[in-house]
Amino acid sequence: MIEKIKKVPFLSKTALFIALDKNPNTLRNTIDYWIKNKTLIRIKRGFYVFSSFLDKKDNALYYSKFLATKLIEPSYLSMEFMLQEHQMLTDVVYGYSIVTLKKTNVIKNKFGVFNFSSIKKDLFTGFSKISYGSMSWYVASKAKALFDYIYFNQDKFTAFSEDELLGLRLRLEVMTTKDWKEYEKYLKKAPKKMSQIYKIMKITLC
Numbered sequence: 121m122i123e124k125i126k127k128v129p130f131l132s133k134t135a136l137f138i139a140l141d142k143n144p145n146t147l148r149n150t151i152d153y154w155i156k157n158k159t160l161i162r163i164k165r166g167f168y169v170f171s172s173f174l175d176k177k178d179n180a181l182y183y184s185k186f187l188a189t190k191l192i193e194p195s196y197l198s199m200e201f202m203l204q205e206h207q208m209l210t211d212v213v214y215g216y217s218i219v220t221l222k223k224t225n226v227i228k229n230k231f232g233v234f235n236f237s238s239i240k241k242d243l244f245t246g247f248s249k250i251s252y253g254s255m256s257w258y259v260a261s262k263a264k265a266l267f268d269y270i271y272f273n274q275d276k277f278t279a280f281s282e283d284e285l286l287g288l289r290l291r292l293e294v295m296t297t298k299d300w301k302e303y304e305k306y307l308k309k310a311p312k313k314m315s316q317i318y319k320i321m322k323i324t325l326c
Contacts, residue, residue: 126170129183129255130190133166163229164191179253184231186255188216191227192236195220196247196258199237199272202265203290210289219244219260219268237272242309246302262295263302267310270321274313277320285320292325 125131125139137147151168154160160168174180189195199217203209215233221244225236246264250257260268269288277284295303300322307315 126172127254129169129173129179129186130163131168131170133168136168161230163187163231164227176253179255182252182255182257184216185250185259186252186257187231188218188234189257191234192218192220192222192225194244194258195222195236196260198247198260198265198268200269202260202262203269205259206262206265206294208262208266208291208294210291237268239268239271243271243306246306261299261302263299264306266290266292266295266299267303267306267314270317271310271314274311274317277313277317280316280320282320282324285317285324292321 122139125135128135133147133151136151137144140147140150142150151160155162155168158171160170161174162168169183174183185197188197188201195218197216198219200209200213201215201217204213215235218234218236219239220236221241222236222238224238227234227236246267247258247260250259269290273288276287303318307318
């Protein structure tokens, strides 16, 4: 049983309790010992991963992305992180930006800094599932990543000027006609201010 749970990428304390069949005090001591000798890694309170899982080929490479949408569910990678993936930001981004239906939060652990932003249910869309081995995570499309980034930066627009847009350090030329059509779908469910900012973006590209 222990070998089986070593292959699980996100392991709860309850799962360890069942697998090891130990009383709570013994389990606590076992977990503390494993963490101390780096056999087990604490992800957040009550959740762990075995170091041996991360030693498997490419597991460590994708693990932080998997963790990003697992720490708080439901959620998906978006905004700065995905814009960087699509080469739409001129600045280098550190950490993970995630959109969720749950409350805004920041979680820090040895795998990175995970910034969660809360969005309303109507706009919790525009993402797809990515899988690798036993791990899966969710990522925003290019259009949705841009939309979310603007959505959570609306307060930076007061004069609705090109200078305000340039301050976001975006490479909008990466967006295709298809991407813009997708972006426009989300505007129908967004505040009027988002449509005003959209007009600036389109003028800037002309």
